[in-house]
Structures are given as C-alpha cells and as structure tokens.
Amino acid sequence: MTGYDDRPWLRAYPPGRPTHLRRAFATALDVFDAAVAQAPQQPAICYFDQTLTWAQVDHAAEALASLLIARGFCPGDRLGLCLQNDPAFVVGLVAAWKAGGTAALLSPMSTAEELADRLAAFTPSALLVLEDLYTERVRAVLAAGTTGVRMVVTVSALDGQSTDDPRVFDGVVRRRPADTVDLTALVDGYRPGDGATGVQRRIGPPDVAVLAATSGTTGPPKGAQLTHANLAFNAQVYRDWSGLKTGEPVLALSPIFHVTGLVGGVALAMLTMSPLVLTHRVHPGVIAEAARTHRPVFTVAVITAYIALADSPDVEADDLSSLRLRYSGGAPIDPEIAESLEDRLGGYIHNIYGQTETTSPSHAVPPGTRAPIDPDSGVLSVGVPVFDTVVRIVDDDGHDLPVGEIGELVTMGPQVIPGYWHDPEATADAFSGGALHTGDVGFMDADGWFYLVDRKKDMINAAGYKVWPSEVERVLASHPDIAEAAVVGIPDEYRGETVKAFVVARPDTALDADEVIAYCRENLAAFKYPREVEVVGALPRTATGKILRRELR
Structure with missing residues (x-):
C-alpha cells in the first residue's frame, strides 16, 4: 500500500467540508447565463469609474457573437483574444461560446514572431485585439x-472609463483602425433582432471552451484544450473551497489571459455573480486604489504580484483589508517571503498549485489553515488535493512511491484537460487513462500534504511564467557574434527563478553581456529574456555532445 488511494489529505479538510463536489453547472456558458438570469442589473465588471452589469455584458457578447455568425463563424471555430485585463476580454470569451466556438488566448506580451506562431497553431478565424497591439504588431503578422x-475586431483599453490613469494608460491613444471593426461602435449600434441573430448554442460539457498556450514540461508551447466541464468544475472548486459568497467582489490580480486569472478571476466571478475588478495592467498603486474603492474579498496571483504590492510605497495594509481570501499560484512560496508578506500586507496568503493542464488548481491550502513546512527541506507545502482529485507520486516507470519519497506528481480529476490541440503525440506522452503526468517533482507527507521540490525537465518558472530554454537559445543563436548558447534557471528573490544565459563568442569577436541582454529583450517576451549573461570559453558537454545544464546551474 502506498497510501494515495486512502486519500489521507481528506483529514486536512475543514470539519463539515464535503469531499465530493456536486456540480452546479454543466458548461461555462451555463454559468454565465445563470448570472445574467439571476442578477441582470447587478455589477459584473468594475473598470476604473465604469461599471457594467451582467445584462450589459450579455448585450455586448450577443452583439459580437451575431457579427461573428454573420461573417461565417461556425461552431468549433476559434476567436482569438489578444487583450490585457480589460472588459472586452470577458465580452469576447462569452461571444465565442455564444457563437458555438472556442476562445483562443493570445498573450499581449508576445512578440510579433510569437504571435505568428500562436496564430498558426490555433488558426482562429476572427480576432479581438487591443488597438495599439493591432497597429504595432498584429497587423504586420496578418x-x-x-x-x-478573416475578421479583426479592435477595442481601446481607454474605452468605457474616463480616468485615463497614466500609471496604466501611459502612451495609450484611441486609434480606431479603419481596416477593423470597432467593438464599442458595434455594441452601441446593436439591437437584438437586427441582422444575423440566431446565437449558436451548440455547446456541451466536453466541448473546448478555451485554448491556452502552455510550455508544458516536454517541449515548446502547446495548446491546452480547456473544456466547458473543466472550467465549470474548477470555478466551483475556487468558490466552494474558499467559501466566497454570492456577490462578493473578485480582484483580478493575475492576467486573465492565463489560466489562473481566467478561472480564479473571470469564471469564478461568473459563478458567484460577483463584480470582477479589472485594472488593464497590474500596477501596485492602481490595485490599491481599486481595492479601496471596490472592496474585493478574493484574489489569486503569482507571489511576485504580492511582492510588488509589498514593495510599493503607494500600498498600505489597510488598502487591502477587504481581501479576506488571498491565494497564490504559479510558483511555490518561500516560507520567509510568505511570512514577511503577511506582516506587510496584513493577511495570510494561501498556496494553490496547478497547471494549465489542470485548469488551474489541483491542490490548495484549506481556508483558515496554515500550510506546513517540511522540516527537512524547508519547503512550504503547496496544499492538499481539492475535491474529487487524486494525486500520486510515481517513479520513472510510473509506479507509486511510498509516502515521503520524491517523484513525479501524477494528477487525476475532473479538472484535467483531455489533451493538447492537434498534438496527439504530446497528448499521449502527458496523459494516460485520464491522468496527467505533470513533469513536476515532489513528495507527499503522511498527512497528505504535497510539496514541490524541482522540475523534472529544465523548464524555467519566472514569476509563474514558464520559459522553455530552447526558445531563448534560438534567439541567442541568431545573434551574429554568438557561436553557442545554453540557458538555465537561477534563483531570484523577486521572480522565484529567472533566466541566465551562458554564451560562447565566435572567433575574433567580443561579446558584451549587456548588449546580448538588450538583443534578447527586443526579440523575446518580457518574462523570457535573460537577466544575466555570462560569456564562457566553452560549454560543458556529455560524451555524446549534450550540454550539461545541471553543471551550468
């Protein structure tokens, strides 16, 4: 007996907490429709001095869905969303579902080359994008x-608010590109019954609601297929696990174009019919002001977001006093940092753990409980498996390991996605019998608490963003003066881990580390470029010629 089938973690559940989740909704669209039906005039989105009701969000989504259908959008098609934490993201998400399709998430932080790769992989037929991103990057790609x-709809981050706060809108101007459809004008002019209405609601629990890029653990980015059942289930996990009540505001401290913010922000707010507080970008002073104004109760973010709040002179603990439920995902928390953040920000931050492939949480620290620290490694636990979830620690052959032994985490539960978009080989490698081989290494203690120790591969986790070394190495290899390069992750107090590059210069050339960093910064997303570059004479290799990244670390 290895102990996983006994689910010892259930002992950590609060008294009276059920171990099985009785699902409230079959699809994510059902979740949204219920909010519109039950609370049509209640606040759905708070965006600076703008408030949108659930009925208004529904009207906007109907307008966009009708346009999509009129332009040939079919059930199963993809609508690409390239937005920040803006109201239009929620509108686009719901519109894709109303039209019977899938929302394909495109990071607005991506370079033109990265966007081209994502568009080629997800093949959206329509795109909803911020005006400045369209004119600066996307138009050239298309x-x-x-x-x-076939169709581009644009929106300005300035739309719907009148503060024009320079802390997050510096340099943003309304452009209204003539070669796109303006979302604001579309919504303002839409009347139900005009033109192509007939919303296509051919959606069921197994249908793909969202495509989200993930670097995974075995190679370059893949498209994770998050189904409607996955989204509806894990939104309810967040609600029932945390105890968030109907109508209690949710603060989007994570990017909503990534899985944590999508599920622990947008989908959760839909389920609880709560105002979702959006701020375009995450700026400590703006977050503090939004928290004072809208009094959010729940938030989830990578630990670096909390560190940024703690380090800002514009943020006081009283500003965040309404945040009764604080969670952190994306990367394990150092125990000392967790303690200092509690002192500085006035509230305990509960760990959660999950991946894009688990639709955000598979583990969480129960509310009112402090995560234990492993006495041997000093690692803070990432929590215990959530409702209806079984996690095992296995060896390289897939056999269960005894309690306390280190191996790979394998997760099984309703939140595990069915596989990767158009990638049967990667799906077969990562998923077996409905279980996800996470590629993360850790152990379970005798009480059912789980701890992460390392990554099975060489993936770098920078502030919750996953960076595949080969992506950075390809850019380094394109530098005219670099002969060879290898990239590893190194500890970073702020990001948890950051990127470091080791480079070998071509003969008769001289490399400047700062110039190499600047080169990478121009060609990679902000979280991917190396913060440190070391010029070396040669890279360590095995007898077969493979680079020894462990030796470099």
Whole structure:
C-alpha cells in the first residue's frame, strides 16, 4: 500500500467540508447565463469609474457573437483574444461560446514572431485585439496572409472609463483602425433582432471552451484544450473551497489571459455573480486604489504580484483589508517571503498549485489553515488535493512511491484537460487513462500534504511564467557574434527563478553581456529574456555532445 488511494489529505479538510463536489453547472456558458438570469442589473465588471452589469455584458457578447455568425463563424471555430485585463476580454470569451466556438488566448506580451506562431497553431478565424497591439504588431503578422484570420475586431483599453490613469494608460491613444471593426461602435449600434441573430448554442460539457498556450514540461508551447466541464468544475472548486459568497467582489490580480486569472478571476466571478475588478495592467498603486474603492474579498496571483504590492510605497495594509481570501499560484512560496508578506500586507496568503493542464488548481491550502513546512527541506507545502482529485507520486516507470519519497506528481480529476490541440503525440506522452503526468517533482507527507521540490525537465518558472530554454537559445543563436548558447534557471528573490544565459563568442569577436541582454529583450517576451549573461570559453558537454545544464546551474 502506498497510501494515495486512502486519500489521507481528506483529514486536512475543514470539519463539515464535503469531499465530493456536486456540480452546479454543466458548461461555462451555463454559468454565465445563470448570472445574467439571476442578477441582470447587478455589477459584473468594475473598470476604473465604469461599471457594467451582467445584462450589459450579455448585450455586448450577443452583439459580437451575431457579427461573428454573420461573417461565417461556425461552431468549433476559434476567436482569438489578444487583450490585457480589460472588459472586452470577458465580452469576447462569452461571444465565442455564444457563437458555438472556442476562445483562443493570445498573450499581449508576445512578440510579433510569437504571435505568428500562436496564430498558426490555433488558426482562429476572427480576432479581438487591443488597438495599439493591432497597429504595432498584429497587423504586420496578418499581412503575411498565412494565419487564416478573416475578421479583426479592435477595442481601446481607454474605452468605457474616463480616468485615463497614466500609471496604466501611459502612451495609450484611441486609434480606431479603419481596416477593423470597432467593438464599442458595434455594441452601441446593436439591437437584438437586427441582422444575423440566431446565437449558436451548440455547446456541451466536453466541448473546448478555451485554448491556452502552455510550455508544458516536454517541449515548446502547446495548446491546452480547456473544456466547458473543466472550467465549470474548477470555478466551483475556487468558490466552494474558499467559501466566497454570492456577490462578493473578485480582484483580478493575475492576467486573465492565463489560466489562473481566467478561472480564479473571470469564471469564478461568473459563478458567484460577483463584480470582477479589472485594472488593464497590474500596477501596485492602481490595485490599491481599486481595492479601496471596490472592496474585493478574493484574489489569486503569482507571489511576485504580492511582492510588488509589498514593495510599493503607494500600498498600505489597510488598502487591502477587504481581501479576506488571498491565494497564490504559479510558483511555490518561500516560507520567509510568505511570512514577511503577511506582516506587510496584513493577511495570510494561501498556496494553490496547478497547471494549465489542470485548469488551474489541483491542490490548495484549506481556508483558515496554515500550510506546513517540511522540516527537512524547508519547503512550504503547496496544499492538499481539492475535491474529487487524486494525486500520486510515481517513479520513472510510473509506479507509486511510498509516502515521503520524491517523484513525479501524477494528477487525476475532473479538472484535467483531455489533451493538447492537434498534438496527439504530446497528448499521449502527458496523459494516460485520464491522468496527467505533470513533469513536476515532489513528495507527499503522511498527512497528505504535497510539496514541490524541482522540475523534472529544465523548464524555467519566472514569476509563474514558464520559459522553455530552447526558445531563448534560438534567439541567442541568431545573434551574429554568438557561436553557442545554453540557458538555465537561477534563483531570484523577486521572480522565484529567472533566466541566465551562458554564451560562447565566435572567433575574433567580443561579446558584451549587456548588449546580448538588450538583443534578447527586443526579440523575446518580457518574462523570457535573460537577466544575466555570462560569456564562457566553452560549454560543458556529455560524451555524446549534450550540454550539461545541471553543471551550468
């Protein structure tokens, strides 16, 4: 007996807490429709001095869905969303579902090359994008004529608010590109019954609600297929686990175009019919002001977001006093940092753990409980498996390991996605019998608490963003003066881990580390470029020529 089938973690559940989740909704669209039906005039989105009701969000989504259908959008098609924490993201998400399709999430932090790769992988037929991103990056990508995007709808981050706060809107101007459809004008002019109405609600629990890029653990980014059942289940996990009540505001401290913010922000707010507080970008002073104004109760974010709040002179603990439920995911928390953040920000931060492939949480620290620290490693626990979830620690052959032994985490539960978009080989490698081989290494103690120790592969986790070394190495290899390069993750107090590059110069050339960093910064997303570069004479290799990254670390 290895102990996992006995589910010892259930002992950590609060008294009276059920161990099985009775599902409230079958699909994510059902979740949204219930909010519209039950609370049509209640606040759905708070965006600076703008408030949108659930009925208004529904009207906007109907307008966009009707346009999509009129332009040939079919059930199963993808609507690409390239937005920040903006109201239009929620509108686009719901519109994709109303039209019977899937929302394909595109990070607004991506370079033009990265966006081209995502568009080629997800093949959206339509795109909803911020005006400035469209004019600065996306238009040129689409001009190549290789993406299949037939229609572009644009929106300004300034739309719907009048503060024009320079802390997050510096440099943003309304552009209204003539070669796109303006979302605001579309919504203002829409009347139900006009043109192509007939919303296509051919959606069921197994249908893909969202495509989200993930670097995974075995290679370059893949498209994780988050189903409607996955989203509806884990939104309810967040609600029932935390105890968030109907109507209690939710603060989007995570990017909603990533799985944590999507599920622990957007989907959770839909389920609890709560105002979702959005601030376009995460700026400590803006977050503090939004918290004072809207009094959010729940938030979830990577630990670096909390560190940024703690380090800002514009943030006081009283500003965040309404945040009764604080969670952190994306990367394990150092115990000392967790303690200092509690002192500085006035509240305990509960760990959660999960991946894009588990639709956010598979583990969480129960509310009112402090995560234990492993006495041997000094690692803070990431929590215990949530409702209806079984996690095992296995060896390289897939056999269960005894309690306390280190191995790979394998997760089984309703939140585990069915696989990767158009990638049967990667799906077969990562998923077996409905279980996800996470690629993360850790152990379970005798009481059922789980701890992460390391990553099975060489993935770098920078502030919750996963960076595959080969992505950075490809950019380094394109530098005219670099002969060879290898990338590893190194500890970073702020990001948890950051990128470091070791480079070998071509003969008769001289490399400047700062110039190499600047080169990478121009060609990689902000979280991917190396913060440190070391010029070396040669890279350590095995007898077969493989680079020894462990030796570099």
